[in-house]
Amino acid sequence: xxxxxxxxxxxxxxxxxxxxxxxxxxxxxxxxxxxxxxxxxxxxxxxxxxxxxxxxxxxxxxxxxxxxxxxxxxxxxxxxxxxxxxxxxxxxxxxxxxxxxxxxxxxxxxxxxxxxxxxxxxxxxxxxxxxxxxxxxxxxxxxxxxxxxxxxxxxxxxxxxxxxxxxxxxxxxxxxxxxxxxxxxxxxxxxxxxxxxxxxxxxxxxxxxxxxxxxxxxxxxxxxxxxxxxxxxxxxxxxxxxxxxxxxxxxxxxxxxxxxxxxxxxxxxxxxxxxxxxxxxxxxxxxxxxxxxxxxxxxxxxxxxxxxxxxxxxxxxxxxxxxxxxxxxxxxxxxxxxxxxxxxxxxxxxxxxxxxxxxxxxxxxxxxxxxxxxxxxxxxxxxxxxxxxxxx
Numbered sequence: 471x472x473x474x475x476x477x478x479x480x481x482x483x484x485x486x487x488x489x490x491x492x493x494x495x496x497x498x499x500x501x502x503x504x505x506x507x508x509x510x511x512x513x514x515x516x517x518x519x520x521x522x523x524x525x526x527x528x529x530x531x532x533x534x535x536x537x538x539x540x541x542x543x544x545x546x547x548x549x550x551x552x553x554x555x556x557x558x559x560x561x562x563x564x565x566x567x568x569x570x571x572x573x574x575x576x577x578x579x580x581x582x583x584x585x586x587x588x589x590x591x592x593x594x595x596x597x598x599x600x601x602x603x604x605x606x607x608x609x610x611x612x613x614x615x616x617x618x619x620x621x622x623x624x625x626x627x628x629x630x631x632x633x634x635x636x637x638x639x640x641x642x643x644x645x646x647x648x649x650x651x652x653x654x655x656x657x658x659x660x661x662x663x664x665x666x667x668x669x670x671x672x673x674x675x676x677x678x679x680x681x682x683x684x685x686x687x688x689x690x691x692x693x694x695x696x697x698x699x700x701x702x703x704x705x706x707x708x709x710x711x712x713x714x715x716x717x718x719x720x721x722x723x724x725x726x727x728x729x730x731x732x733x734x735x736x737x738x739x740x741x742x743x744x745x746x747x748x749x750x751x752x753x754x755x756x757x758x759x760x761x762x763x764x765x766x767x768x769x770x771x772x773x774x775x776x777x778x779x780x781x782x783x784x785x786x787x788x789x790x791x792x793x794x795x796x797x798x799x800x801x802x803x804x805x806x807x808x809x810x811x812x813x814x815x816x817x818x819x820x821x822x823x824x825x826x827x828x829x830x831x832x833x834x835x836x837x838x839x840x841x842x843x844x845x846x847x848x849x850x851x852x853x854x855x856x857x858x859x860x861x862x
Contacts, residue, residue: 473486473490473816473817474486474813474816474817474820474821474824477813477816477824478828479789479828479832480788480789480809480812480813480825480828480829481788483809483812483813483821483824483825483828484500484808484812486812486815486816487499487500487558487811487812487813487815487816488500490663490665490666490815490816491558491663491666491815492656492659492660492662492663492666492667493644493659494641494644494645494646494656494659495554495557495558495646495666496815497640497641497644497646498554498557498638498641498646499552499554499558499808499811499812499815500808501638501640502638502754502755502756502759503636503637503638503639503755503756503757503758503759504637504639504759505759506755506759507755507759507760508752508755508757508758508759508760508761508762508763508785509754509755509756509786510755511755511761511762511763511766512752512754512755512763512764512765512785512786513786513788514763515763515764515765515766515786516765516786516787516788516789516791516792516795519765519795519853520853520854520855521791521794521795521836521839521840521852521853521854522840522852522853522854523839523840523841524839524840524841524852525841527841527843528843529837529838529841529842529843531843532834532837532838532842532843532844533843533844533845534546534830534833534834534837534845535844535845536802536803536845536846538576538780538802538803539624539625539725539746539747539780541597542574543574543575543576543597543803544573544574544575544830545573545574545575545793545829545830545833546793546797546801546802546803546804546845547575547787547793547803547804547805547806547826547829547830548576548577548578548599548782548803548804548805548806549566549567549570549575549576549577549578549805549806549807549810550578550754550784550805550806550807551578551579551580551581551601551627551629551729551807552580552583552807552808552811553580553581553582553583553584553683554811555583555584555811555814556583556584556585556681557584557670557681557694558670558811558814558815559669559670559814559815559818559821560669560670560673560674560677560818561584561585562584562585562811562814562815562818563579563580563583563584563585563590564585564589564590564593564594565814565818565819565821565822566810566811566814566819566822567579567590567593567594567596567598568593568594568596568819569810569813569814569819569820569822569823569826570594570596570597570822570826571594571595571596571597572596572819572823573823573826573827573830574596575597575826576596576597576598576599576624576625577590577594577596577597577598577599578598578599578600578625578627578805579599579600579601579623579685580601580603581600581601581602581603581614581683581685581686582603582685582686583683583684583685584681584682584683584684584694585684586684586685587600587617587618587621587623587684587685588617588621589684591621591622591623597624598621598622598623598624599623599624599625599626599627599725599727600623600625600626600627601627601628601629601729602614602615602618602626602627602628602629602718603629603632603705603707604628604629604705604707604710604714605687605704605705606704606705606709607704608714608717610687610704612717612721613687614685614687615718615721615722616721617685619722619723619724623724624724624725625724625725625726625727625746625747626718626722626724626725626726626727627727627728627729627747627749628714628715628718628726628727628728628729629707629729629730629753630710630728630729630730630731631729631730631731631732631751631752631753631757631758632707632730632753632757633707633708633710634707634708636753636756636758637759638756644656644659645659648694649692649693649694649695649696650694650695679693680693680694680695680696681693681694682694690704712739712743715728715740715743715745716743719743719744719745725746725747726744726745726746726747727745727746727747727748727749727780728740728745728747728748728749729749729751729784730749730751730752730753731748731749731750731751731771732750732751732752732761732762732764732767732771733771734770734771734774734775737771737774737775738774738775740775740779741775741778741779745779746779746780747779747780747781747782748771748775748779748780748781748782749782749783749784749805750764750767750768750771750772750781750782750783750784750801751764751783751784751805752764752784752785753785754784754785754786754807754808755785755786763785763786764783764784764785764786765783765786765795765796765799768781768783768796768799768800768801769799769800771800772799772800772801773800776800776802780802780803781800781801781802782801782802782803782804782805783796783799783801783803783804783805784804784805784807785805787804787805787806787809787829788808788809789829789832790828790829790830790831790832790833790834790835790836791832791833791836792804793829793833794833794836794837794840794842794848794852797845797848798848798849798850798852798853799850806825806829809825809829810822810825810826812825813825813826840852
């Protein structure tokens, strides 16, 4: 695919995705909230950490392989839950899942995805995790949990950082909403991107029909042109509390993680509820705009609970060196959302595979430069100066 051949890093994939997607869809994927402070902070936190070469170390046998929850992974990376893959590419979640399985890393399927969890399990395979948005009617959440359990998903991730709807002003400016707003502005946007219109929307219309949120409760599975708005009233995350986590722990026999933990006291409390993993995340900067960069809060949380549960970093990963820096500060793996969505938007499974390959190659080179043969050898010893001096 010519577009992919000219992409040498994640930023190239982003530029290619921007050209291919309607502005409303692209900015829904790419942008964050309000003044984009958290989005910028996530990147600057990684950029501020400098590394030192270690010379004369035989790194010819180095490997990015690691263990996650007792199972091997080709690198310490997991595809993050995103609800937009099916808008970026025809059945984009399936393309992402197949790329993850081929690469030997887990994929997390979002509640808001547009391909049924059962379809992903049947057609993609690999290690599958499921992300849960909690519904006001808790019995609806329990139905979703039961579906994921029956479909064989390995882990359940409960998002806990989305108490209220985020203030994404650009969506209103772009005329972008779910269900789709057929305003003149949005229709012109679609008309100016015929490759997407025909290759994504056109393909849906001529095969399986207009996509819908297949993992919502049945009564809220309207198509993206007719019925997605039901989520606004029914997904009341402002009522989510620790009592819910206790119930989820009782109902879910597999790995249980909380996504969106940014405080050490919350991480410690999560352990008392039997949580197996903590995902340090600010939702990619998409919720609270003044949120601290996740790399900055990671060391404190990893230091407090990292020997008792698996700590994973989310938000801001664009380079393989970012993965190394997160590992050095105590993460066992990272989640990547936008990076692989850009690839999916450009080339489906091939594009997602390219994004994963780019990050893996960059990680491998960074390990070689810093004298690390294994993921377990990565530590703050590779830093140019004490990481604490870089904290904002």
